[in-house]
Amino acid sequence: MTAELTLDLPWVEAPSAQLEDLVVRRGRAGTLAYEDGIVLDVHVIDPSAFESPAALVDAARSSTAPGRVVLVAGAVPLSWRADLRDAEVSFVDVSGVAEITWPRVHVSAKRFGKPVKRRRGPLAFQKGHGLVVQELLVLTADGSQPTIGELAAGAGVSVPTASKAVTQLAEHGLVAKRRDGTRVSVEVVDRVAITTRLAERTSWPGEEMLTGFLWGRTTFDVAARISDAATRADVELAVTGRVGAAYHGVLGTSSPKEVRCWVDVRGRSLGDVAEALGLEPATEESSNVLLSADRWRVGVHRRAGAQFDDLTASVAHPLRVWCDLHDEQRGSEYAAQMWGAVVNGR
Structure with a gap:
């Protein structure tokens, strides 16, 4: 069931915003209107007036009355939100995060901003090569000389991808390939240099x-x-x-x-x-x-x-x-x- 919440708060989007089944509008009076015509008053509490979540919960509970719902609205401290949820105290944060539990209205909305982009220079390792190099360092920690196939299986990549990654290291003198018939094993020559290279690239x-x-x-x-x-x-x-x-x-x-x-x-x-x-x-x-x-x-x-x-x-x-x-x-x-x-x- 869709309900309409009207709030007189400057940070409420105009003309309206949708939080699941709840339409939020900016207006002069705080009201909650249901589709069947029932309208409840909304008592808004500013969390900045309280020193602890416990005090805020007590104030919200004492403000509850027939024909009225209570809403904590404003900059709700992150560390307080779990307490408000546990006490079933409804709140809306300025960021758009909302947890509302009212008669016939249950909203849990989170708004994450667009992930921060971190640009880095072109990677010297092609896709999958970094994982192969990392697996090589792990498998050779005890002095072992894994085969190309073992590296591919351990890293979860194809044999050609593992082979290309090893060849790239061999061209720089960081590893040596040992061939025994069809078996090609890899010996690490400079572990510190490979690890440093891996850190720089990944x-x-x-x-x-x-x-x-x-x-x-x-x-x-x-x-x-x-x-x-x-x-x-x-x-x-x-x-x-x-x-x-x-x-x-x-x-x-x-x-x-x-x-x-x-x-x-x-x-x-x-x-x-x-x-x-x-x-x-x-x-x-x-x-x-x-x-x-x-x-x-x-x-x-x-x-x-x-x-x-x-x-x-x-x-x-x-x-x-x-x-x-x-x-x-x-x-x-x-x-x-x-x-x-x-x-x-x-």
């Missing part, structure tokens, strides 16, 4: 990035919560950056302010994936989660569950985390510890 973020907010006690808790949400939503996600490093046992001198995640969008928009994960839309300044579309699967490939204290998160392979730390805290000691995790990684 480091986080990818071409698309989106910011959001997810409540958690700490960023490490947020990483565990978003990993759990990804499992429930069938989204391939891998935590990387400093939070990922911490889950691998490498801590910096200060707590990271954000959780960086690779996600395999599988043809969906990054905004759709963010909504499936339960993220609140947020500006970069107020966000605590950064998502990047993993078009080449370099981030989610070989991700695994890792623990930080009593928390568990889906974390990128240590090698990938090392590659993604280029613009975060990275002193010599920190880098050495992370490289140790790479050498001893899974």
Whole structure:
């Protein structure tokens, strides 16, 4: 059933906006009109007048009366929204995020802005080559010399793609091919140079990035919560950056302010994936989660569950985390510890 909500708020779109089955209009009086002619008064509460979500919930409940519904409208703090939802207090944020639970009206709307475009220079690796190079470094960590076929199978690419990637490295003297009949194995000559090249060409973020907010006690808790949400939503996600490093046992001198995640969008928009994960839309300044579309699967490939204290998160392979730390805290000691995790990684 469609209902019409009229609000006297300057940030309500004119002449009207549609939130699922609710039409929102700008007008002088706050009313909720149903198709059958029933009209209720809308009592609007400004969240900026309260110091805590508990006080806001109490005010909303005490304002409820026959013939009246209550709406929290304004700049609703991201960390308060879960409390309002749990208390079934309806709210509309200035960003367009809305959670409304009224008689015969149930709306849950999230508006994610267009993902931020991050342009990078032309990649030296062709499509799939970065994943092959990453798989090569992982498989040769113990001194093994994998075949081209083993690299292709491990990376999930065709044998010709794996062969081209290895040939590119061989032309620069970074690997050596060993032929034994029809078997061609690969020996790594300069591991550090290959890893540095991989980091330069495929480091986080990818071409698309989106910011959001997810409540958690700490960023490490947020990483565990978003990993759990990804499992429930069938989204391939891998935590990387400093939070990922911490889950691998490498801590910096200060707590990271954000959780960086690779996600395999599988043809969906990054905004759709963010909504499936339960993220609140947020500006970069107020966000605590950064998502990047993993078009080449370099981030989610070989991700695994890792623990930080009593928390568990889906974390990128240590090698990938090392590659993604280029613009975060990275002193010599920190880098050495992370490289140790790479050498001893899974």
